[in-house]
Amino acid sequence: MVRFRVASALALMALLPSMASAQAAKTLEPSDFVGISFWLISMALVAATAFFFLETQRVAGKWKTSLTVSGLVTLVAATHYFYMREVWIATGSTPTVYRYIDWLITVPLLITEFHLILSAIGRASSGIFWRLIGSTTAMLVAGYVGEAGYVGVWPAFIVSMLFWIAVLYEIFMGEASKAAAGDAPASVQSAYKTMRLIVTFGWAVYPIGYFMGYLTGGNPADSMGMLNIVYNFADVVNKIAFGVIIWSVAVSETEGK
Ligand SMILES: *C/C=C(C)/C=C/C=C(C)/C=C/C1=C(C)CCCC1(C)C
Numbered sequence: 001m002v003r004f005r006v007a008s009a010l011a012l013m014a015l016l017p018s019m020a021s022a023q024a025a026k027t028l029e030p031s032d033f034v035g036i037s038f039w040l041i042s043m044a045l046v047a048a049t050a051f052f053f054l055e056t057q058r059v060a061g062k063w064k065t066s067l068t069v070s071g072l073v074t075l076v077a078a079t080h081y082f083y084m085r086e087v088w089i090a091t092g093s094t095p096t097v098y099r100y101i102d103w104l105i106t107v108p109l110l111i112t113e114f115h116l117i118l119s120a121i122g123r124a125s126s127g128i129f130w131r132l133i134g135s136t137t138a139m140l141v142a143g144y145v146g147e148a149g150y151v152g153v154w155p156a157f158i159v160s161m162l163f164w165i166a167v168l169y170e171i172f173m174g175e176a177s178k179a180a181a182g183d184a185p186a187s188v189q190s191a192y193k194t195m196r197l198i199v200t201f202g203w204a205v206y207p208i209g210y211f212m213g214y215l216t217g218g219n220p221a222d223s224m225g226m227l228n229i230v231y232n233f234a235d236v237v238n239k240i241a242f243g244v245i246i247w248s249v250a251v252s253e254t255e256g257k
Pocket of ligand 1: 103106107110139140142143144156157160161164203204206207210235238239
């Protein structure tokens with residue numbers, strides 16, 4: 001039964017690329033490094049999804065949900081990458097709207113994982129969860145209205161940064177940090193600390209991308225190339241590496257190491 005469900009999820013994933021490529025007008029040029037990065041990352045996300053879903057069968061019960069959520073993050077992102085890749089290759093323009101739809105779904109899923117780890121430590125309140133969801137959503141909406149041209153790129157950047165700082169405050173100094181200081185197994189505590197570092201340094205790559213894309217005053221074509229390369233790289237760290245950290249804690253806890 002479990003095997004059947006995993007198999008059908010994988011079969012569905014295999015169909016996704018063909019669904020997304022129906023309207024492709026051009027093929028990938030060997031000199032299009034941004035396009036190549038879209039390809040590499042979409043494939044890495046597919047592989048990561050298969051891996052996280054299959055590994056749910058190996059870890060102890062309380063870790064299964066975390067790994068399933070990791071797989072959902074990479075599945076949702078892979079699907080968006082198929083579309084983003086086509087937009088970039090066919091038109092050479094930045095797929096802002098697909099990027100932000102992806103983030104609006106995957107960031108709350110990542111916050112859910114954060115919260116699952118916190119619950120494994122023992123004292124996670126729902127207030128922490130909703131504050132993190134609220135701040136991250138506001139951070140993304142501000143970024144979107146800046147990138148899509150509804151408001152100035154600078155004010156949007158500043159507002160978005162403030163909400164990200166609110167997230168950092170919550171996880172380093174707020175209730176979440178206190179909840180994490182419980183008497184959980186060392187491996188769970190270290191997972192929480194590592195996830196916190198990802199939200200600090202891994203997430204910092206996104207504002208750097210935004211800055212390089214809109215705020216340096218460089219040639220727009222070069223800036224958009226940088227923006228996409230940096231965002232793509234950030235997604236590898238924050239979606240795949242994040243999941244791998246959870247996976248490694250889950251395996252070592254399950255196997256009693
Ligand atoms: C899987 C996708 C993730 C984890 C996306 C995270 C996105 C951010 C942390 C974006 C942050 C931004 C700022 C802090 C300021 C400039 C605008 C944003 C939206 C790029």
